[in-house]
Amino acid sequence: MIEISHVTKRYGSTTVVDDVSLEIPPGGVTSVIGANGAGKSTLLSMVSRLLEADSGRITVDGLDVTTTDSGTLARTLAVLRQENHVAVRLTVRDLVAFGRFPHSGGRLSEADHRAVDEAIDYFELAAFADRPLDRLSGGQRQRAHVAMVLCQGTDYVLLDEPLNNLDMRHSVHIMRRLRTMADELGKTVVMVVHDINFAARYSDRIVAMRDGALVAHGPVDTMLTPGVLRDVYDLDIPVHELHAGPIADFYG
Template identity: 60%
Template sequence: MIVTQAVTKTYGSSCVVDGVSLTLPAGGITSIIGPNGAGKSTLLSMISRLMSMDRGTVTVDGLDVTQTSSEVLAKRLSILRQDNHMTARLTVRDLVSFGRYPYSKGRLTADDKTHIDNAISYLNLTDLADRFLDELSGGQRQRAFVAMVLCQDTDYVLLDEPLNNLDMKHAMGMMKLVRRAANELGKTVVLVLHDINFASWYSDYIVAMKDGKVANQGPAPEMIRPEVLSAIYDMDIKVHDIGGQRISVYYE
């Protein structure tokens, strides 16, 4: 499991993440939600060691992320950043192969190539494997980046706003793939989401942040309630129960 203890990040006089302590469950999908500026992406970046923390600790299955070697950590935890644009002209296969770097150091083995082929197939990219990224649609390109992360073959997969710039159809397709990876591949997925409906439909556990702190957390059915969401977003939010299982959110 991922455990944060009093994690804090400040910029000048502004405290972006304020003493966050969390225990994120192993397995399934955990979504981090909250209004803009709540500190969601900053927290995810500190968990993955992409950003240093001013105070606090983060452990992944007991490994302190600040003390663990990059080689070891990269085999346990992978992250897809929000700003995942590539300047180099790469094919889908080239991009996905980067996920094997912690194992191959750039010298791909037969096992690495199998992982690459499997990740490309899993994200339904086989027909596009030799296409350049700048020739793909936004949804196809995003799937290629997720394939790269899955190719890294880590127990923990962190996704920072993976639905950015995707229309509703492609966003739903992406969430179905993430759900499938959690179920079939046994991944623990932690993602930052802005869309509460996607969080409600696909998450097992939800962490809500506000003003740099954890405002609330719990299993998805306990979090997707009008009184909980309205307090987090400072607006009137209604919840509609569909069939006793699925929940949709709308605003007034």
């Protein structure tokens, strides 16, 4: 379980996350939605210890993210940042292998190599495994970064806008694989996503934020409603029920 208790983050006089308390149960997919500037990425960064909270407490599987040693935390949760610039000329295999560092310390064992191969296969990257990242499309590079996160072998996977710069086909592929990671591999997947229909289709739970505050959270069918969407986006958005679940009609 991820427990967030009265967490606040400020930059000067600006509060970007405002006294947020939230529990995310283990297992399944949780999507964090909200307009730009809602505090979504900042909250995820504090959960993953990329940012330090000004007040409050965050635990992951009972581990306080502020005080837990880096090695233990890296074997508990993996994070994909919103921006992933690789300065050196790595291959896909090199990048994915970085995910094993918390386990191998840089000296990969036979088991580590197997984990790298499995992550590459899981995201259908075998044909590009030995290709430099700068010779891949944006979608292929993003899949390689998500494969690295999977290769870390953690129970908790945090992703900040994993669909960045992806076309529809690659977005669907990534979301399907993340859904499968939760269902078949038992991962707890938490991600920031802008497309609320992707969130509705592939998530178990949605967390909605606005202006740094928590607006609402719960199962998809209780969250994807005109009332909640109005509170989050200040728009009147019709919601239709399809065979796969609710869908927001931005053009209605």
